[in-house]
Amino acid sequence: MTKTNKSYSNQVIHNIALYYTAYILSRYGWNVRITSRNTRGVDIVIYSQDKTKMHTIQVKGLFKRNPVPFGSNLNNLIAEFYVIVLLNELKSEPCAFVLKKENIKLVERDKNGKVSYWLTDMKFLSEFKDKWDIIGYGNK
Numbered sequence: 450m451t452k453t454n455k456s457y458s459n460q461v462i463h464n465i466a467l468y469y470t471a472y473i474l475s476r477y478g479w480n481v482r483i484t485s486r487n488t489r490g491v492d493i494v495i496y497s498q499d500k501t502k503m504h505t506i507q508v509k510g511l512f513k514r515n516p517v518p519f520g521s522n523l524n525n526l527i528a529e530f531y532v533i534v535l536l537n538e539l540k541s542e543p544c545a546f547v548l549k550k551e552n553i554k555l556v557e558r559d560k561n562g563k564v565s566y567w568l569t570d571m572k573f574l575s576e577f578k579d580k581w582d583i584i585g586y587g588n589k
Contacts (some may be wrong), residue, residue: 504530
């Protein structure tokens, strides 16, 4: 990867994470459909090549190792799978953590009366590093 000192907007960070995820899923044989940006809902819908399997994925992109924000409403967690892509400040290849929805362990934070949910345990995440097989293959 190219070493850089530039800062990136959250949208660019998310785009890098989103397209990295799409690339890896394509290598696993999935037909990948990226949904509309800046809308509520999932980021990616994947279909098996024989069109018998379909899954939804939410992607979270992090420039560096920080807690992962999951918003203020748990009802918005609608994807089957969550992929957290750590970009390592673009100094090395990204790494991805692939989780089923039920594996996510969120912490509730209350700041000035506003509740938000975060994944804060980065050590917990390590067991899901590059676990793309959790999603499976789209060509089998």
